Amino acid sequence: MALLEVDQVTRRFGGIVALSDVSLELEEGTIGGLIGPNGAGKTTLFNVITRMYKADSGRVVFDGRNLLRVRPTRVIRAGVARTFQNVALFPSMTVLDNVLVGAHTRVRPFGDRTGKALARETLEALTLSPLADRVVAGLPFGTLKQIELARALVSRPRLLLLDEPAGGLNHEEVGELGGLIRRIRKDFDLTVFLVEHHMNLVMSVCDRVHVLNFGQKIAEGTPAEVRADPAVIQAYLGTDSAAA
């Protein structure tokens, strides 16, 4: 059985249908990719899964449980953690405190030695330990993305949603990112679902790729299959260019 099953999810914003009957499945332990042109509904789907947005209809079944009935603050307890497209850290707090907030549901209210140990362990895994006591504001963008990743990982999720992990990174950092994602999948025993525009990364790291266009799923398959799919090519290049 799939770990995550998105079943005919629809979400409208006024007259715009951001997601139209989208269905997809993610097998446990795999890395899934979600691609599509700007405005295709990728982030909207992430927001529906993590309950930042309500779905108008459909189901999101995670580990046999309908997430759409779970409160937004309980999603992480269910085992789903995420990062954000534009990096949503707590800028005035230290790196360690940022990660500790990620461990909120695993930490006792007072005297949380175990939580601190968990946070430090996670920082160590991402080689962020030297920065633990630094305030987040002012750190380089690539580092911020790593801290955000640490904050998501500290809850020890089963499913990790990465919204454009390569966005804003330089060439070298993108090169390292693929290896990092594979490593954390193994070390943290994860299933990963990522939205990404950086095609080289998607093609090299993903087991399976799902393609959205104008809120509809237009293709699914291995990276090679998706790359060769005429519907996908048309979606990216546009009807006019395809005709020409």
Place this chain on the structure above:
Amino acid sequence: MIGLPRPLYTALKLAALAGVVAILAVLPRFMGEFRVGQFTFVGIYFIALLGLNILTGYSGQISLGHGAFMGIGAYVTAVLTLGRKGLVLFGHHPPHWLPLGDGMRPALTIPIALVVTGIVGLLFGMPALRLAGVSLALATFAVAVSLPTVAKRFEDVTGGGGGLSLPLPETPFGLHVSAPHWLYYEAWGCAAILFVVAWVLVRARVGRAWRAIRDGELAATASGVSPALYKTLAFGVSSAFAGVAGSLLAIQVAFVNPDTFPLSLSILLLASVVVGGLGSLSGVIVGALMLEFLPVYAQHPPLFGQSFSKQAPGVVFGVVLILIMFAVPAGAAGLLRRIVRPLTKPVPTVSD
């Protein structure tokens, strides 16, 4: 890495704290009773500002109604100190169902004021969840505006516009200190306890949750922090602190009426929290000193030999606030940090 090793830094902080405590403990020996009274007020404001800083500085919610929360604490203390007998003696007719008791020692009403005001704060925090920023400020402002009217309306309990007079303060337990000194130590004793409470809270999970909500509500939610829960909690804790401050104020002046907690107090409290430094406990003492002494010195400036109009304190407060916003946006705590940091910065070594 910048700064001292953590344990050393913490030790330094504790030493500074011990110094402040020592100064406050011996201070009354060196001044007259009037001055002692002024410093009692500093302690009272210190408590109110601690609470307001938790709400505004840590959880990021603005309250323009904290004077009113102080007022609630003050009325709780006044009514319970007098008791049913006392109220009847002053010609009031409190409803029979109210559990007023037969009058209590003022000091014992403080924890009750804390609980009652805390609950009121929690209840107020719930509707406030749907509001943020300016709307929330306005809603709390409405509390401050309406408290005097409510107090006047329920005059059977509150004494209406005439207020309630408490018995003059006296030293309990046969201690050999004068009443003003007793009140000073009572206020600063409460301040010390509540400072430790605030210190523990802001460093615990709840404190991190407050700061996380302030910095980014969406990311906090995704991390499992419920903005609704923690915002309400911040309101509850914050107004409980204000309730203790109000209670102590009622004991100190031995009188409460609707004008004891005017709108301007709420606004000055917020301004003082900003002056002290949002999201930092160490600056609160500076805000409290300013709240007590600036109005006095603004009206009768030292070395000037002339008094200004009664409006002067407000104007001076405003000017000081603007200057601080330009010079040290992080307030007194920020200034302190700016001075201390270069002194404690270690010389970089090769291994860095």
